[in-house]
Amino acid sequence: MMNGITLEGRHALVTGGSRGIGHAVARRLLDMGARVTLLGRGESALREAQDRLGRPDRVGYVSADIERRSQVDEAFARARQWGGVVDVLINNAGQAVSERFDRIGEDDWNRMIAVNLSGTFHCMQAVLPGMLELGWGRIVNVVSTAGLIGYPYVSAYCAAKHGVIGLTRSVALEHARRGITVNAVCPGYTETDIVQDAVANITQKTGMTPEQARAKLAERNPQGKLVQPDEVADAVAWLCLPGSSSINGQAIPVDGGEVTGH
Numbered sequence: 044m045m046n047g048i049t050l051e052g053r054h055a056l057v058t059g060g061s062r063g064i065g066h067a068v069a070r071r072l073l074d075m076g077a078r079v080t081l082l083g084r085g086e087s088a089l090r091e092a093q094d095r096l097g098r099p100d101r102v103g104y105v106s107a108d109i110e111r112r113s114q115v116d117e118a119f120a121r122a123r124q125w126g127g128v129v130d131v132l133i134n135n136a137g138q139a140v141s142e143r144f145d146r147i148g149e150d151d152w153n154r155m156i157a158v159n160l161s162g163t164f165h166c167m168q169a170v171l172p173g174m175l176e177l178g179w180g181r182i183v184n185v186v187s188t189a190g191l192i193g194y195p196y197v198s199a200y201c202a203a204k205h206g207v208i209g210l211t212r213s214v215a216l217e218h219a220r221r222g223i224t225v226n227a228v229c230p231g232y233t234e235t236d237i238v239q240d241a242v243a244n245i246t247q248k249t250g251m252t253p254e255q256a257r258a259k260l261a262e263r264n265p266q267g268k269l270v271q272p273d274e275v276a277d278a279v280a281w282l283c284l285p286g287s288s289s290i291n292g293q294a295i296p297v298d299g300g301e302v303t304g305h
């Protein structure tokens with residue numbers, strides 16, 4: 044526990060917390076003593092995630108579509124009623140759509156911006172007043188290496204994730220003297236539903252087997268593997284600790300060295 048330092052007494056909210064990286068982060072923050080609220084769109088998935096975490100006295104959930112500001116504000120109000128001021132925010136929810144740039148429809152473009160960038164903006168604005176009142180807070184945006192480099196066939200997703208990195212750096216500077224840090228963690232291809240969708244897309248378009256498609260994605264990582272959700276969760280948890288107060292405005296890759304050569 045980092046020399047015994049924990050998050051005892053802190054209230055963390057994790058968007059997209061019912062599965063994948065978000066669920067792994069929620070479990071890690073619970074292990075460090077925090078109360079955790081899961082935020083997602085599906086009540087049944089959130090309830091199942093709460094059950095899997097096994098600590099109903101310290102895990103709550105709220106349902107909202109982060110694209111819609113009114114729903115975000117209502118969800119954060121419910122979270123505060125249950126767990127008190129949210130002083131740790133993990134923006135993990137996101138979606139990806141794969142398409143050649145000249146074939147992207149406006150609806151897909153707008154959806155990528157709304158979910159990945161505007162959703163992060165909504166949640167950050169909802170949580171900051173409480174953090175400012177406390178004089179302490181941790182915001183960690185789970186982005187992607189797509190926020191640091193370019194990837195073909197996911198230009199809308201890349202644009203949104205680059206936007207989240209810029210947002211992270213700007214807000215970090217604005218609040219640097221107020222006890223609040225804002226950072227981003229940027230995983231490479233990680234064993235999540237988004238990667239499963241990518242594998243299915245590659246298989247459909249190229250005729251590769253799922254195993255070949257997974258191996259193709261893993262080739263981008265110099266370590267020759269897919270990143271695991273727990274590895275991302277460890278990086279996120281470290282940034283939430285009191286002892287990480289000097290880490291601010293950073294975009295930290297968790298990618299086996301993928302972006303090093305770019």
